């Protein structure tokens with residue numbers, strides 16, 4: 062019966078989507094151009110990915126409208 066001792070220098074990060082605190086060791090992470098995003102689970106990671114895709118699509122739309 063040995064519980065894994067909490068490492069004192071275990072770093073906590075916040076989930077990019079739901080802002081839950083999670084140990085960095087258990088977090089799913091995604092590197093972007095500017096920073097590393099952390100997620101509590103694949104569900105949040107998936108949401109974030111979809112948001113990013115939508116942002117990119119929005120950029121395309123902006124370019125299209127400004128072209129006229």
Ligand SMILES: [Zn+2]
Nearest residue numbers: 076079101105
């Ligand atoms: Zn989350």
